Amino acid sequence: xxxxxxxxxxxxxxxxxxxxxxxxxxxxxxxxxxxxxxxxxxxxxxxxxxxxxxxxxxxxxxxxxxxxxxxxxxxxxxxxxxxxxxxxxxxxxxxxxxxxxxxxxxxxxxxxxxxxxxxxxxxxxxxxxxxxxxxxxxxxxxxxxxxxxxxxxxxxxxxxxxxxxxxxxxxxxxxxxxxxxxxxxxxxxxxxxxxxxxxxxxxxxxxxxxxxxxxxxxxxxxxxxxxxxxxxx
Numbered sequence: 001x002x003x004x005x006x007x008x009x010x011x012x013x014x015x016x017x018x019x020x021x022x023x024x025x026x027x028x029x030x031x032x033x034x035x036x037x038x039x040x041x042x043x044x045x046x047x048x049x050x051x052x053x054x055x056x057x058x059x060x061x062x063x064x065x066x067x068x069x070x071x072x073x074x075x076x077x078x079x080x081x082x083x084x085x086x087x088x089x090x091x092x093x094x095x096x097x098x099x100x101x102x103x104x105x106x107x108x109x110x111x112x113x114x115x116x117x118x119x120x121x122x123x124x125x126x127x128x129x130x131x132x133x134x135x136x137x138x139x140x141x142x143x144x145x146x147x148x149x150x151x152x153x154x155x156x157x158x159x160x161x162x163x164x165x166x167x168x169x170x171x172x173x174x175x176x177x178x179x180x181x182x183x184x185x186x187x188x189x190x191x192x193x194x195x196x197x198x199x200x201x202x203x204x205x206x207x208x209x210x211x212x213x214x215x216x217x218x219x220x221x222x223x224x225x226x227x228x229x230x231x232x233x
Contacts, residue, residue: 007183010175010179010182011068011179013175014068014175014179017171017172017175017176018073018076018172018176019075020168020171020172021165021172022049022053022076022079022080024162024167024168025046025049025083025164025165026079027164028040028041028162028164029041029046029083029086032086032090036090037090038086038091040159040160041087042144042145042162043084043088043098043101044101044144045162045165046080046083046084046087047080047102047105048080048105049076049083049141050076050084050105050109051108051109051140051141052073052076052138052141053074053075053077053080054073054077054109055109055112055130055133055138056070056076056138057070057073057074057077058109058112058113058116058134059127059130059131061116062116062127063127063130063187064123108133112133115130116130127187128187131187134187134191135187135190135191136191138192139194141195142173142194142198142199143195143198145161145162145166146201146202148160149205152205153205153209155209157210157211158202158205158209158210158211159211159212161205161206163203165199166199166202166203167203169196169198169202170196170199170202172192172196172199173195173197174196176188176192176196177189177192180192
């Protein structure tokens with residue numbers, strides 16, 4: 001009974017923490033939308049928010065874990081798409097590159113959905129494959145901001161790291177790791193443990209290199225960055 005209670009509490013807290021990750025970017029993106037200027041916002045983690053969320057939603061349909069894994073990631077998929085759209089709309093210089101990347105991401109998610117519903121394998125095998133993909137997509141999302149790690153250290157400015165997403169991601173990683181342990185679900189445990197660690201690194205950088213006003217150099221770094229450069233960090 002006690003273990004069931006602990007699992008339920010962790011389940012609820014994990015779900016809320018995930019929602020906080022997705023919602024943490026709303027104020028910043030909304031402000032950028034009103035100003036029609038996305039300086040200081042990194043497009044790629046937002047696009048990967050959509051991708052990893054769709055990966056988990058698809059996985060949950062095969063693993064019979066739509067609640068809570070799939071349900072909360074539906075929010076992430078919607079917000080990730082909206083946030084990406086805002087970046088595409090207001091950054092004319094990088095619009096073509098952003099659109100191309102997002103279309104690539106959409107193609108991946110469509111492929112995962114088709115695999116889920118058209119594969120002749122049983123659900124357990126399908127869930128394993130989808131779990132691997134969801135793991136990779138989640139790690140890329142959490143690791144993408146660190147592709148500019150060298151520049152953050154060099155300039156001693158963490159302006160290119162989204163603090164709300166980093167903090168909520170660190171808490172989220174801890175809670176989902178605990179949930180994965182309780183459920184003995186390594187598809188949930190592994191990416192969240194790695195993702196949480198990556199977020200803690202970001203939080204550490206934010207603390208030792210306080211955010212300064214984003215200058216032209218930081219803006220160019222954001223425009224030049226790409227998830228492919230991160231190499232899964």
